[in-house]
């Protein structure tokens with residue numbers, strides 16, 4: 001029997017975690033020929049998520065958990081899960097039931113067809129704020145244009161991956177991880193499964209508008225140096241324009257003599273250039289900040305407690321705890 005690890009990053013999901021595991025069990029129990037194990041990652045939750053995890057682990061033999069020493073973010077939680085997985089196939093999914101567990105069977109069919117990865121893609125963004133989907137759509141367009149990685153619009157983190165692909169993802173050892181980009185960067189064949197957006201009914205989203213904005217910047221800087229090229233090009237264009245203007249001023253002076261007024265032009269040019277320089281330094285700063293954080297080589301996450309080390313043998317199984 002092939003084994004499947006289901007990795008679930010959880011941050012303040014006390015209200016939904018048990019429902020998630022029980023609902024998912026209902027679907028995986030029907031899939032024959034596979035043994036499943038959960039790796040629930042408690043990303044430093046401040047509510048009772050961890051105690052829910054522990055009681056689930058007591059009830060179900062195939063529920064494993066890792067609890068972080070603090071909140072490290074979803075990316076770190078996914079990484080921890082992948083790092084500790086050992087199954088033939090690995091599924092990554094959210095705890096909030098926005099990733100329909102009924103798709104697991106189709107995803108497994110996808111990898112059985114020979115794909116290395118089978119991932120979900122939202123076809124609608126029903127229930128999401130207009131402004132969020134507007135920004136999101138434009139982010140994908142922009143990012144696909146300027147980076148080497150192609151992310152289909154609506155791609156979510158919900159996916160199954162082969163062992164080979166998981167190992168490839170883990171071989172990218174950057175500390176600041178942008179999984180959507182990493183999944184695409186490693187290559188391999190991905191089959192996309194469309195699905196209708198599911199609204200979160202229990203608990204609430206951890207994303208703020210500012211959080212998403214930072215996430216977008218991370219995604220672009222992690223996979224592209226196009227902004228750096230853009231500022232070089234901008235510098236070149238401005239130098240060209242300045243040269244032409246210098247010639248004009250020179251001829252004007254030679255022909256019409258010295259024309260003292262010019263307060264407005266001087267002021268506008270100074271302010272304009274000041275703005276451009278600040279902007280360029282800002283872009284440089286984004287990259288330097290990232291280099292700085294990478295060079296520290298800090299661990300991606302720190303574990304406070306886990307039951308992954310206890311009884312290694314036969315921890316895969318179905319949802320029912322057998323004596």
Ligand code: UDP
Nearest residue numbers: 009010011043073074077094095205206207
């Ligand atoms: N999550 C996490 N750490 C965080 C934020 C979120 O592990 O710092 C988890 C969260 O518990 C959920 C998944 O990541 O299982 C997706 O989060 P959320 O539902 O808030 O995002 P959205 O679906 O709104 O994009």
Ligand code: MG
Nearest residue numbers: 094096098200
């Ligand atoms: Mg969600």
